[in-house]
Amino acid sequence: MQATTLIEMMVTRWSDPAARPLFKGSLIDDEGCCCAQGDVLRVCGWDDERLRSVEQYTADREVAAALGISVTHAVLLRQVNDRADGCPQDVLAHPERILGDQASRVLAFWKYLDGMTAGQWEAARDAAWDAATAAARGGDAAWAAAGDAAGAAARAAARDAAWDAAKAAAKAAIWATLEIQGASCLKSFFFLPLFGIADPSELASEMP
Numbered sequence: 001m002q003a004t005t006l007i008e009m010m011v012t013r014w015s016d017p018a019a020r021p022l023f024k025g026s027l028i029d030d031e032g033c034c035c036a037q038g039d040v041l042r043v044c045g046w047d048d049e050r051l052r053s054v055e056q057y058t059a060d061r062e063v064a065a066a067l068g069i070s071v072t073h074a075v076l077l078r079q080v081n082d083r084a085d086g087c088p089q090d091v092l093a094h095p096e097r098i099l100g101d102q103a104s105r106v107l108a109f110w111k112y113l114d115g116m117t118a119g120q121w122e123a124a125r126d127a128a129w130d131a132a133t134a135a136a137r138g139g140d141a142a143w144a145a146a147g148d149a150a151g152a153a154a155r156a157a158a159r160d161a162a163w164d165a166a167k168a169a170a171k172a173a174i175w176a177t178l179e180i181q182g183a184s185c186l187k188s189f190f191f192l193p194l195f196g197i198a199d200p201s202e203l204a205s206e207m208p
Helices: 003-014 036-043 048-053 056-067 071-081 088-093 103-114 118-130 132-146 148-161 167-181 200-206
Strands: none
Touching: 003 036, 003 056, 003 088, 036 048, 036 056, 036 071, 056 071, 071 088, 071 103, 071 148, 103 148, 103 167, 103 200, 118 167, 148 167, 167 200
16 A cells, blocks of 8 residues: 555544544553554554564554654654544644644655665764764754744654664754754754755755
């Protein structure tokens, strides 16, 4: 099944309050009720035993591959589902409701991160370490510019995605995400250039 078709199917499915995933905190419960990620994998043919045995780290990546989205986007799906008032369909159909008006560029950046090589992550890590003091100041500015709700959602998703990268580079990626969200309030960017992106506008060609 094509990713776009699967996304449309899941959005329609979850938009019905009677069919929306009710389970939270795990892929599946003892009675076979699934969360959003579990529901995606079940539609893809996973049985209950497989859903119960898979590590969350792997599930995030399998969901991302099935839906054609980034790993961090898949983590955001899990996080929103686990909220008391979560609407997982918004993560796929209306990400701007969660990530703010720069959602398309944020999602493009997350996709870009998935495609980075080990060497690119190492370069970003080295750059982040070399500018640790300035990075701390830049992080404060990025957080303030991103806004509370959208910034918190993006920061949590990026943190929990646990990219296969050095810790310093992963932290820089979180702050770069916040810089994208708050770009209109920033005069310059510190973290994005660590990933070879001088300005969020350069992500336009990667936007979904």
